[in-house]
Amino acid sequence: MHNFELVTPNSVADAVSALSGEDAQPLGGGQTLIPTMKQRLAAPATLVSMGGIAEMVGVCVDDDGVMVIGGATTHAQVAADASASYPALAALAGQIGDPAVRNRGTIGGSLANNDPAACYPAGTLGSGATIVTNAREIAADDFFQGLFETALDEGEIITSVKFPIPEAANYQKMLQPASRFALTGVFVASFAGGVRVAVTGASNEGVHRWSAAEAALSANFSADAVPEAPSADDLISDLHGTPEYRANLVKVLTGRAVAAAG
Amino acid sequence: MTSVSMTVNGKPVSGDVEGRTLLSSFLRDGQGLTGTHVGCDTSQCGACVVHVNGQAVKSCTMFAAEAAGAEVTTIEGMANADGSLGTIQQAFQDYHGLQCGFCTPGMVMSAAALLAENPSPSEAEVRHYLEGNICRCTGYHNIVRAIMAASGQEVPAVAAE
Known part of the structure; x- marks a missing residue:
C-alpha cells in the first residue's frame, strides 16, 4: 500500500480540520478501506482516524425514544448495547462479517461506504433513520x-445516526459465505404510520425500498400479504445468483422478516 | 516515521512506524513476535488475530499507530508464566487441533476471545464464532473439539453440526 500520514484526532472539530487538507479521507474501522488500500484502489495522502473520538462512540436512547448511535461505534458494540431497545438492529449488527471484523468495523464507515450488499444501509433505510454529520442532518431516504x-x-463525517424505534422489525440475510456480506438481505420495520421495507444485495443501484411490499404490509402486516417478487430488471447478476434468483429472494426474505418480526 | 508505544503481552514496547505500518508488521518485524501469522493479508483468514484491549481483531487490518497506548496480546502471551502451554494451547495439542499449524495462532486467539465472552459455548456457537478463521487443512472438527475441551465441557465424539 502507498504510504500516507495517519492523523488521530480526539474531537470532531479536529477531525474536520484535518480532513480539510488535500486528498484526506476519514478512516472508520478500516475493514473495507484497508484492504482497498492494499490493492491500491485507494491511495489517500492523509487518513484521519475516527477511532479516538470519544464523542462519536456509544449507543443511547434519547428522551423522544430515538436510538442514537455514534458514528464510530463498532458493530460489536451495537450488537451488545442496542439489544434491549432495538433488537432487530442489534441482530443485524451481530451478523456483519465475523467477530474480529465486528470489533473494528463501524456504523459510520459502513454507511459512508454504501456497499450495495452491506447490511447497515438496509437497517438504516428500513428504519427511516437520520444520518447526522458534522454539518447537517440527512434523511436516510436522501442519503x-x-x-x-x-x-x-x-470531508464530511457521520457523527451519529438516529434510529426511530419501530413497533416490530426484523432483518433477514441470505449470507454470501465467502464475503460474509449479504447475497441479498431485507429489513422490515413496522411503525404506527406504516411499514418500511429496505432491500440490500439485490439492485445495481444499491440499497432501496420495496414500495409494493410496503403498501401491502402497511394494510396487513402478515407474511401472507407479501406481494409477488419484484421485477428482476436491473438486479445484480453475478456468479452467486441471477437477477431472477435475487428477485425471488427479496420476496422470500421479506416474508420471513415479517413472520419473525411478529 | 512516528514513534508508537503500546503494551504487548504485558511489556511496554515502542517503535517507529509509518502511517501504513500494519499492526501485524509491527508485531512481527518490529517486535520479532512471529507467532502472529499473516495468511491472506486480505482480512479473510484470521491467522493474524490478536487481542487489542481484550478484543479479537485482525492485526493485518489495523494500523499499528491505531494501537497506540493499547494492551495487545499475541499468541506468545498465551503461555503460562512458567512457559508451559496455556489451557487452550494444551487442548489444541491434546485433541490434535492443528495439522500444518499455520492458522493455529489465530484459532487460539479467537477461541480465547470466545471463551472470555461465553465460557461454556455450545458446539454450534464455537463453529459460528470461528467463521472468520480459515483452516486451509480443513481440520475444523478437532479445533472445535479442542475448544470444547478447553471450556471444560464434554467433548463431542464425532464433531458435526
Missing part, C-alpha cells in the same frame, strides 16, 4: 444515492 454513492460531501 443513499446508488453504488458506493452517498449524499456526503468531501
Whole structure:
C-alpha cells in the first residue's frame, strides 16, 4: 500500500480540520478501506482516524425514544448495547462479517461506504433513520444515492445516526459465505404510520425500498400479504445468483422478516 | 516515521512506524513476535488475530499507530508464566487441533476471545464464532473439539453440526 500520514484526532472539530487538507479521507474501522488500500484502489495522502473520538462512540436512547448511535461505534458494540431497545438492529449488527471484523468495523464507515450488499444501509433505510454529520442532518431516504454513492460531501463525517424505534422489525440475510456480506438481505420495520421495507444485495443501484411490499404490509402486516417478487430488471447478476434468483429472494426474505418480526 | 508505544503481552514496547505500518508488521518485524501469522493479508483468514484491549481483531487490518497506548496480546502471551502451554494451547495439542499449524495462532486467539465472552459455548456457537478463521487443512472438527475441551465441557465424539 502507498504510504500516507495517519492523523488521530480526539474531537470532531479536529477531525474536520484535518480532513480539510488535500486528498484526506476519514478512516472508520478500516475493514473495507484497508484492504482497498492494499490493492491500491485507494491511495489517500492523509487518513484521519475516527477511532479516538470519544464523542462519536456509544449507543443511547434519547428522551423522544430515538436510538442514537455514534458514528464510530463498532458493530460489536451495537450488537451488545442496542439489544434491549432495538433488537432487530442489534441482530443485524451481530451478523456483519465475523467477530474480529465486528470489533473494528463501524456504523459510520459502513454507511459512508454504501456497499450495495452491506447490511447497515438496509437497517438504516428500513428504519427511516437520520444520518447526522458534522454539518447537517440527512434523511436516510436522501442519503443513499446508488453504488458506493452517498449524499456526503468531501470531508464530511457521520457523527451519529438516529434510529426511530419501530413497533416490530426484523432483518433477514441470505449470507454470501465467502464475503460474509449479504447475497441479498431485507429489513422490515413496522411503525404506527406504516411499514418500511429496505432491500440490500439485490439492485445495481444499491440499497432501496420495496414500495409494493410496503403498501401491502402497511394494510396487513402478515407474511401472507407479501406481494409477488419484484421485477428482476436491473438486479445484480453475478456468479452467486441471477437477477431472477435475487428477485425471488427479496420476496422470500421479506416474508420471513415479517413472520419473525411478529 | 512516528514513534508508537503500546503494551504487548504485558511489556511496554515502542517503535517507529509509518502511517501504513500494519499492526501485524509491527508485531512481527518490529517486535520479532512471529507467532502472529499473516495468511491472506486480505482480512479473510484470521491467522493474524490478536487481542487489542481484550478484543479479537485482525492485526493485518489495523494500523499499528491505531494501537497506540493499547494492551495487545499475541499468541506468545498465551503461555503460562512458567512457559508451559496455556489451557487452550494444551487442548489444541491434546485433541490434535492443528495439522500444518499455520492458522493455529489465530484459532487460539479467537477461541480465547470466545471463551472470555461465553465460557461454556455450545458446539454450534464455537463453529459460528470461528467463521472468520480459515483452516486451509480443513481440520475444523478437532479445533472445535479442542475448544470444547478447553471450556471444560464434554467433548463431542464425532464433531458435526
